[in-house]
Amino acid sequence: MDRRITLDEFIVERQSNLQDVSGEFSGLLRHMGIAAKIINRVVNKAGLMDILGLQGVINSTGDNVQKLDIYANEMMIEYLRNSGICAGVASEENDDFIDFFDKKLLRSSYVVVFDPLDGSSNIDVNISVGTIFGIYKRLSEEGTPLDRSDFCQKGIELVAAGYVLYGTSTMLVYTTGAAVNGFTYDRGVGEFCLSHPEMKIPQKGKYYSINQGYIHTFHKGIKNYLEHCARQNKALRYIGSMVADVHRTLCLGGIFLYPATTSNPEGKLRILYECNPLSMIIEKAGGKSVNESNQRILELEIQDLHQRCSIIIGSTQDVDEAISYFHSVTD
Numbered sequence: 137m138d139r140r141i142t143l144d145e146f147i148v149e150r151q152s153n154l155q156d157v158s159g160e161f162s163g164l165l166r167h168m169g170i171a172a173k174i175i176n177r178v179v180n181k182a183g184l185m186d187i188l189g190l191q192g193v194i195n196s197t198g199d200n201v202q203k204l205d206i207y208a209n210e211m212m213i214e215y216l217r218n219s220g221i222c223a224g225v226a227s228e229e230n231d232d233f234i235d236f237f238d239k240k241l242l243r244s245s246y247v248v249v250f251d252p253l254d255g256s257s258n259i260d261v262n263i264s265v266g267t268i269f270g271i272y273k274r275l276s277e278e279g280t281p282l283d284r285s286d287f288c289q290k291g292i293e294l295v296a297a298g299y300v301l302y303g304t305s306t307m308l309v310y311t312t313g314a315a316v317n318g319f320t321y322d323r324g325v326g327e328f329c330l331s332h333p334e335m336k337i338p339q340k341g342k343y344y345s346i347n348q349g350y351i352h353t354f355h356k357g358i359k360n361y362l363e364h365c366a367r368q369n370k371a372l373r374y375i376g377s378m379v380a381d382v383h384r385t386l387c388l389g390g391i392f393l394y395p396a397t398t399s400n401p402e403g404k405l406r407i408l409y410e411c412n413p414l415s416m417i418i419e420k421a422g423g424k425s426v427n428e429s430n431q432r433i434l435e436l437e438i439q440d441l442h443q444r445c446s447i448i449i450g451s452t453q454d455v456d457e458a459i460s461y462f463h464s465v466t467d
């Protein structure tokens with residue numbers, strides 16, 4: 137009989153490999169799966185539930201916040217709070233971290249960072265969006281209030297990272313540091329089922345992904361690289377949801393770039409909520425992720441919860457080729 141392994145079964149089976157004797161970490165991963173199912177249901181029904189459209193407030197990083205963002209954010213916070221095994225969270229939608237400090241939760245040793253609905257400006261037009269998450273072991277002592285440093289950890293300290301893509305089908309992709317595994321949501325069964333075991337990114341791909349509309353503001357090296365891509369007849373693909381663009385890059389190979397621009401001189405994307413988790417996934421799948429200065433994203437120091445960076449991520453050969461173009465120019 138052809139029966140696919142569910143996310144829960146997979147997590148339980150791998151629990152011993154993670155030396156997760158208490159089951160705390162595995163429980164947290166399972167709660168991420170539950171939160172993903174709830175958000176998935178609402179994203180799919182959004183048009184019917186009057187929760188589309190701009191909410192009319194600006195979030196802490198200056199973006200328009202949409203109703204569905206707020207819903208997804210609240211869901212993530214509540215599910216993780218009620219899990220009883222998460223010490224606190226930092227979300228792209230909140231100015232500061234949230235400490236779930238509770239005397240009963242003395243054993244909470246993990247914190248979660250997330251972007252509840254990446255690509256939310258695409259919601260109104262039924263284009264893929266996603267939830268991105270990362271899990272860190274807290275640095276402060278268990279049973280004490282959390283500190284900002286519990287969240288502002290380099291990406292190399294992530295113990296797990298993943299994303300949920302609400303696309304033509306809904307997929308949850310995650311890694312705990314070994315393989316990257318992908319699960320597709322089976323609506324009939326109501327479970328994520330293993331569909332993409334041990335995902336590997338091709339070493340080179342034919343797609344490049346960038347908001348070419350900002351070309352006049354890019355560094356000369358990036359412009360030269362884009363001309364090279366065009367000369368090579370590479371295909372340009374840009375969805376405007378990083379999670380969806382990176383998912384395509386993971387599956388088919390290629391490169392995604394969000395360089396510094398005039399309006400975002402540090403780059404637009406947030407290290408903690410977007411770049412680090414997706415960089416961990418891509419690296420563990422055999423790819424590469426650096427900033428415009430060729431520094432590994434996962435090794436960047438983080439001072440601020442909402443810090444941004446430029447990013448060049450994807451197939452190793454494509455990223456190396458892009459970097460060689462930046463470094464051949466000195467302006």
Ligand code: AFP
Pocket residue numbers: 199200253254255256257258347376377378379404405
């Ligand atoms: P929103 O969540 O505000 O839609 O932003 C999405 C995003 O952070 C990332 O997912 C995209 O890759 C990037 O911004 C798109 O930005 P541009 O519209 O400037 O290309």
